[in-house]
Amino acid sequence: MSGGQQxxxxxxxxxxxxxxxxxxxxxxxxxxxxxxELAEARRPTVSSEQLADMAGVNAAKVRKDLSHLGSYGTRGxxxxxxxxxxxxxxxxxxxxxSPVVIVGLGNLGQALANYGGFQARGFPVAALIDAAPxxxxxxxxxxxxxxxxxxxxLVAEHQIAVGIIATPSSAAQLVADQLVAAGVRSILNFAxxxxxxxxxxxxxxVDLATELQILSFYQQAPLAxxxxxxx
Amino acid sequence: MSGGQQxxxxxxxxxxxxxxxxxxxxxxxxxxxxxxELAEARRPTVSSEQLADMAGVNAAKVRKDLSHLGSYGTRGxxxxxxxxxxxxxxxxxxxxxSPVVIVGLGNLGQALANYGGFQARGFPVAALIDAAPxxxxxxxxxxxxxxxxxxxxLVAEHQIAVGIIATPSSAAQLVADQLVAAGVRSILNFAxxxxxxxxxxxxxxVDLATELQILSFYQQAPLAxxxxxxx
DNA sequence: TAGATTGTTAATCGATTAACAATC
DNA sequence: TAGATTGTTAATCGATTAACAATC
Numbered sequence: 001m002s003g004g005q006q007x008x009x010x011x012x013x014x015x016x017x018x019x020x021x022x023x024x025x026x027x028x029x030x031x032x033x034x035x036x037e038l039a040e041a042r043r044p045t046v047s048s049e050q051l052a053d054m055a056g057v058n059a060a061k062v063r064k065d066l067s068h069l070g071s072y073g074t075r076g077x078x079x080x081x082x083x084x085x086x087x088x089x090x091x092x093x094x095x096x097x098s099p100v101v102i103v104g105l106g107n108l109g110q111a112l113a114n115y116g117g118f119q120a121r122g123f124p125v126a127a128l129i130d131a132a133p134x135x136x137x138x139x140x141x142x143x144x145x146x147x148x149x150x151x152x153x154l155v156a157e158h159q160i161a162v163g164i165i166a167t168p169s170s171a172a173q174l175v176a177d178q179l180v181a182a183g184v185r186s187i188l189n190f191a192x193x194x195x196x197x198x199x200x201x202x203x204x205x206v207d208l209a210t211e212l213q214i215l216s217f218y219q220q221a222p223l224a225x226x227x228x229x230x231x
Numbered sequence: 232m233s234g235g236q237q238x239x240x241x242x243x244x245x246x247x248x249x250x251x252x253x254x255x256x257x258x259x260x261x262x263x264x265x266x267x268e269l270a271e272a273r274r275p276t277v278s279s280e281q282l283a284d285m286a287g288v289n290a291a292k293v294r295k296d297l298s299h300l301g302s303y304g305t306r307g308x309x310x311x312x313x314x315x316x317x318x319x320x321x322x323x324x325x326x327x328x329s330p331v332v333i334v335g336l337g338n339l340g341q342a343l344a345n346y347g348g349f350q351a352r353g354f355p356v357a358a359l360i361d362a363a364p365x366x367x368x369x370x371x372x373x374x375x376x377x378x379x380x381x382x383x384x385l386v387a388e389h390q391i392a393v394g395i396i397a398t399p400s401s402a403a404q405l406v407a408d409q410l411v412a413a414g415v416r417s418i419l420n421f422a423x424x425x426x427x428x429x430x431x432x433x434x435x436x437v438d439l440a441t442e443l444q445i446l447s448f449y450q451q452a453p454l455a456x457x458x459x460x461x462x
Numbered sequence: 463t464a465g466a467t468t469g470t471t472a473a474t475c476g477a478t479t480a481a482c483a484a485t486c
Numbered sequence: 487t488a489g490a491t492t493g494t495t496a497a498t499c500g501a502t503t504a505a506c507a508a509t510c
Contacts, residue, residue: 108342185450
């Protein structure tokens, strides 16, 4: 959790300051989900209080977070739901698709490949990779599994932005190296292993075992921390 | 990320202060994994510098984190690998199994059921639940899928501690309510939905879509934050 | 003793929260 | 105007980090 960051010069420039705190970035997707729900219910505006309830945080945090995007609320009224969704998507870079490659087609990799949600959310699965001879050539969700040697070509061809590591931990670092060499811009790592990559490549680690162990700690303790998320 | 916590009176009392910071708790599983690797390589001791490298953090953080467990290092030498694993497991409550129930046997639920790692890590899958008539009665990984009405009985029978939600988001809150009513002590939520539970029940949210969106933000920005984890 | 490395202190940084003036 | 609610300020809290005395 170190490292600074800064916004790219994307679109409008009404943001007061180009830097959005890490904790805020991690909550924007949660707000977005709530806002989309509100939009589907035809709610034109929402107050920080309502949005906070839906996101499981408090209203002060919502206002503070949203203030980093600019001033899109109206005092006495609330925030324009549609406008806010648009601005959050702009900031998060969701205005364009980010194709992903899944490396490793064991149980988890197959489940990810078959999970329709990726496509719907702007992260289409563009390629599958596995080194095992009995996996190469097979198809999952309509995509053929390729050998790692094809990785760079596929990344270039499909403009793949995200590499998803779903291999055993023992292979994670090697795969990470291959993904970086192939040109992916970010990595989502499901393997139980810390991977080292260049500082320019953001990595998110999702580790089942870690999550369960954290729960184990808090469930034996009197007071639980509420709703921790992946960050 | 609110809430206080405190250690249960588990075993030894050599801990200087009963409260371990949330950020430290989230890193203990990472240190543990590195230490187990060292133990397998027959390394008797490790310095904070080495451990930091393996865990992807800096040495000061390692020393600060470990100081919350007590003094298990030796100046000029380092930390006793075996002893440290033991102490971390004691603090995290890993000295006993925590059976889990998986609710929802779609792609992800099936992958989780078939994932052998749970058993090996002290979180044996003790029961499977799904409401769909075409799922109830089927078997995955040697376990029969039960109807939600059997949940409370199964939790009691197998002393299930953790409920894993792998249903569509629309069902997440209902399932969470059922899990709490059935008596699970903590919840791991894979659904893309914020769930409300009593403050005494720790919840960890693992959300694919959120992770990808966070990556989307940082991959368009000049500097990436290194190795963010699910917490 | 000399070298290595911990455990702790203190400074710094970032995130959270409450409060409230601004303003619709 | 009166009521509602934002956007911002300032206080507080927790986490990180560097530095170093303690000590093996």
